[in-house]
Amino acid sequence: MPADEPSEAVLPALEGPFTFDGAEVEGATIRLRFRIGADVAFTEVIDLGVALPDTPAVARAVRVLHLVAGVSYYKSVAPTQLVVGAIGDDERALVEALYDQGLREFAYRNGFAVPLPVDLVVDDGAAVVGSGRLGGERAAADDGSLSGALVPIGGGKDSALVAALVPDGELFAVNPVGAHRHLAEALGRELVGARRTLDPLLRDHVAAGVPNGHVPVTAITSAISVLAALALGRRDVLMGIERSADEPSLVTPDGTPVNHQFSKSAEAERLLAAVFAPTGVRYLSLLRPLTELAIGAGVARRGLAADIVSCNRVFTVWNENTSSREQRPCGTCAKCLFTALMVAPSSTPAAIEAQYGRPLLDEEDHVEPVRELWSSEKPFDCVGERLETAAALVLLDRTDGWRDQAVVRALATEARAMLDAAGVEPGSFLELGSLDGLPPEYRAALAGLGPDLAAVPGLVAVAR
Secondary structure, eight states: OOTTSOOOOOOOOOOSOEEEEEEEEETTEEEEEEEETTTEEEEEEEEOSSOOOOSHHHHHHHHHHHHHHTHHHHTTTOSSEEEESSOOHHHHHHHHHHTTGGGHHHHHHHTOOSSOOOEEEEOTTOOEETTEETTOSOOOOOOSOOOSEEEEOOSSHHHHHHHHHOTTSEEEEESOOHHHHHHHHHHTOOEEEEEEEOOHHHHHHHHTTOOOOOOOHHHHHHHHHHHHHHHHTOSEEEEOOOGGGGSOSEEOTTSOEEOTTGGGSHHHHHHHHHHHGGGTOEEEETTTTOOHHHHHHHHHHTTOGGGOOOOGGGGOSSOOOHHHHHTSOOSSSHHHHHHHHHHGGGSOHHHHHHHHTSOGGGOGGGHHHHHGGGSSSOOSSSOOOHHHHHHHHHHHHTSTTTTTSHHHHHHHHHHHHHHHHHTOOGGGGGSOOOOTTSOHHHHHHHHTTHHHHHTOHHHHHHHO
């Protein structure tokens, strides 16, 4: 039987609690151990490719990774008690957020309570990690040995823009595939990769019918990135996450937000930055002052749009599909349609057709899927603000070559009415937000986007 195929063994029923059962570091390899109930054990393996030093900072970062990576296994038995060793206040805040808000989509789609209850039980004798207990020993502040930036890339437009704005940043990917490597080649840069391997027993349990669904994966890749930064001597981990990620996918009838992108939100960034700070690594998103529409303009103006792949089907972990085999965007999912809309106002119909192999915005079948991007229940995918989608369509309607495409022709009037009702101009999505939250050395790079944003044809047409 191939290693990636689920086994046919009879599996025990899963019943909590969920226990963080320790972690080990050996050279470049990290093993994270988890246990469900008394007998069901999982081991996740991360291979950084670069040996980790034996320091308090590394022990702290491993502890954080252990805490956040557990969501992939916990969901099999959620909600249940989370048993953890001694834990700091900042770590507790992160766990409570990720295991509720980060799993709300999973809970909503599986019919569980939303918010998802988080029952954190502290066992001072549990979970030895590295040189200290989980959540116990604090790492020392940065001693000045760290410098430069690590830029995690996902192959899409957001991290592509960060990489372009920080030309000396070291590119990094977790489980790199063709899309990552192609982007690195387009940027003329080397790519450092780490390998995350889920315990194959998890797939067996999923095949047997345990609850499954979306997890806050950005938090996991962020924690792996911080460890890579420590191994490589980098001070900053610069994410490509925009302010549009804060808008929830839906709000339940009782007013509870459910956000597919919670681990990309400003709240999650703040929580992650706080737990990583004692390692000496600064964790931040360089693109927080921008919308997705502004990022699309920045990528298009730098000639990178043809080299991005913003389609989650390319990066599937288990279930191979045409996009994952060919490493090309599928051209049908919500993320592909949204990305095309974000890039289109700064691009041309021919360029979009070349990128996706089809004219995405000139197909009648895509009218309703685009309309869903501003529905009260947005697609559970990495798509931006509802009004941002409307703004893109209005800008396209003002632009020669775009206004007669099927999706624009069908939806521009509706989009304009939405913006008018909200009292919002489409150009507001192409404005830089405050740069005050960024380290001073990165502000000039962001400020340099201003002329690109002001030159979007739909804005220029109105100015004339």
